[in-house]
Amino acid sequence: MDGGRHPLSVLFQGASYGLAFKLDNLGKEIMGIAVPGALALMADPLASLVDTAFIGHIGPVELAAVGVSIAVFNQVSRIAIFPLVSVTTSFVAEEDVTSSDRQKVETNKESEHNVSDSEMDELISSEDTSATSRKSSLSSLVNIEHNRKSIPSVSTSLLLAGVLGLLQTLLLVFYSKPILDFMGLKPDSGMLNPALQYLVLRSLGAPATLLSLAMQGVFRGLKDTKTPLYATVAGDATNIVLDPIFMFVFKYGVSGAAIAHVISQYFIAAILLWRLRLHVDLLQPSLKHLQIGRFLKNGFLLLARVIAATCCITLSASMAARLGSTPMAAFQICLQIWLASSLLSDGLAFAAQAILAGAFARKDYSKATVTASRVLQLGFILGLLLSVLLGVxxxxxxxxxxxxxxxxxxxxxxxxxxxxxxxxxxxxxxSDGVSYGASDFAYAAYSMILVAIASVICIVTLTSYSGFLGIWIALSIYMSLRMFAGFWRIGSARGPWAFLRS
Known part of the structure; x- marks a missing residue:
């Protein structure tokens, strides 16, 4: 780019001409990943909202109790799986691109070899022609067998997700009471028993939940967000149907909501695993192909980031619970809607991550710049639309x-x-998706830690002075700081964005 131009200006390229809405090849690629990805993400929070709506008619105490349990389960799940999912999407996208490029080279070589073979065919006898035909048939069978891609990151991700899911189940089953006590539900609280019932039962679905999320990360890396959408919709529809049956017909109450959710998660995991094995070799020939060290190195960086972000949301829920069941019930409803609507933007983040990972793997910095500009502009426009919709x-x-x-x-x-x-x-x-697509995991981790420190101070201080209102002021500050951190990295042209200085 021009020497006198500020790096941050790339984010506004073509904004005045409406290029963000242009349906060229890049525009179609972004929408093809973002729209199904966003819808898949929206399905689970919507199912949680249905749970919330059903439970809300049981009573405000049960609603508040389940709100605390859902906050705990979701945040523990994020700590366990989010780093793995983010790393998986980037690594799978990179390996898929390099694998495709390598396959093209091999295909070109085979084409040249086939041309030579066709010239030789004119010189061989009819018996040799029959042998060549048999050889061709054998070659076709081999090609069919190799239709499944060999992407080591897939096997690594599923192995780690399964282990983490079992550990999460054990943690929540045996330490649910201390965790809920930390969240403000003391032994004399009316919310403790329903919260405990819901959390313990819901934890039994943790292995399926984490495996499903890991496989969704794999499909995003392959730029296929339709398969996770179909699986998630099928599973959550099952959850919605089973909710009133277990809650009101069998009279299990909040336990019935948890049972329905667990069944739906195992259903989703089964569908995704069945589809994934048709496209990718899930078993690697040896342990050295699993690249566990590479996953752990970058995963721990994002783990630090997720823990920092989790502290802010979990602390907010804990502060709301300490204000009483009424503020907590309201906080649960608003938080679910806040996160569910914001997850639409994650569809654009997935598109940014998958496309940018491939662009950086090929060192196609022009495509990386245009992609970052487009998705951020689309994100801002989407945010404005959501603002109006939710306000009313x-x-x-x-x-x-x-x-x-x-x-x-x-x-x-x-x-x-x-x-x-x-x-x-x-x-x-x-901005998170842009950072992950550029494999800028270290900056993503360290910047979030600084943001979380400032945000925790705001949450504690503002809640003590303004109560429920203070929690939401502090959460607004938290998200503003996250946005600033993402923009600053590109604006300073550092790390993977150093090429913007030239």
């Missing part, structure tokens, strides 16, 4: 979750923050 929809639709007037009052207090932070959230999430 949350106030009008909050009665779907509860009829309690005190809970509704707290929801109305949080609504402006849930709505107005959507553009900020969108840019923050898409």
């Amino acid at each position: 929809g949350l106030r009008l639709g909050s009665r779907l979750f509860t009829e309690d007037k005190d809970v509704l009052h707290h929801i109305y207090v949080a609504t402006p923050f849930v709505a107005l932070t959507q553009p900020i959230n969108a840019l923050a999430f898409v």
Whole structure:
């Protein structure tokens, strides 16, 4: 780029001409990954919202209790699997690109060899022609066998996800009480028993949940987000059907909601595993192909990032729980909607990560620049649309979750923050995808640690002064700092973006 041009200006390339909406090859590639990816991500939070809606009609205490349990389960799952999923998507995308390039070279060599063979065919006898035909048939069978790709990162990811899932189950089954106590549910709290029931049962589905998320990371790296969408929709539809059966017909209450969710997660995992084995060799010839060291090195960096981010969300939920069951019930509803709507932006983040990983693997910096610019512009526009939608929809639709007037009052207090932070959230999430696509894992980890330190101070301070309102002010500050950290890396033209200085 021109020497007098600021690196951050690449983010605004073609904005005045509406190039973000251009459906050229890159535009179609982004949309082909982002739209199904976003819909797949939305399916699970929507299923959780359905759980929340059903449980909300049991009572505000049960609603608040399940809110704490879902927060615990989701945050522990994020700590366990999010680093692995992010690393998997980048590594699979890189290996898929290099594998495709290598296959093209081999195909060209085979074509040249076949031309030579065709010249020789004119000189051989008819008996030799029959032998050549048999050789060709054998070659076709070999080609069919090699249709499945050999991508070592896939096997590594599934192995680690299975181990982490079992460890998460053991952790939540045996240490659920201390964890809930840390979250503010003391032995004399009416929320403790329903929260404990839900969390222990839900933890039995952790292996399936983590395997499903890992396989979704694999499919994103292969630029296939449709398969995870179909599997997730099928599983969550099962969850929605089973919810009222277990909760009200069998009268299991909050335990029924947990059982329905566990069944749906194993169903999703089975579908994804069945589809994945048709495209990829899941068993590597030896342990040295698993690249466990490479995964652990970058995974630990992102683990530090996820723990830092988890501290902010978990601390917010804990502070809300300490305010009482009514603020916690309202916080649970608003947080689920806040995260569910923001996950739409993660579809763009997936597209950015998969496309950028391939571009950087090929050293195609021009495509990397244009991709980063497009997805960030689309993220901002999406955030504006969500802001308007939630500003109107949350106030009008909050009665779907509860009829309690005190809970509704707290929801109305949080609504402006849930709505107005959507553009900020969108840019923050898409920036994460850009960082992961550039394999800038170290910066992503260290910057989030600094953001979390500042945000934790804000959460504790503002909650002590402003209560429920203070929690949402602090969360808004947290997302703003995340967005700034992502933009600063590109704007300073450092790390993988150093080429922007030239």
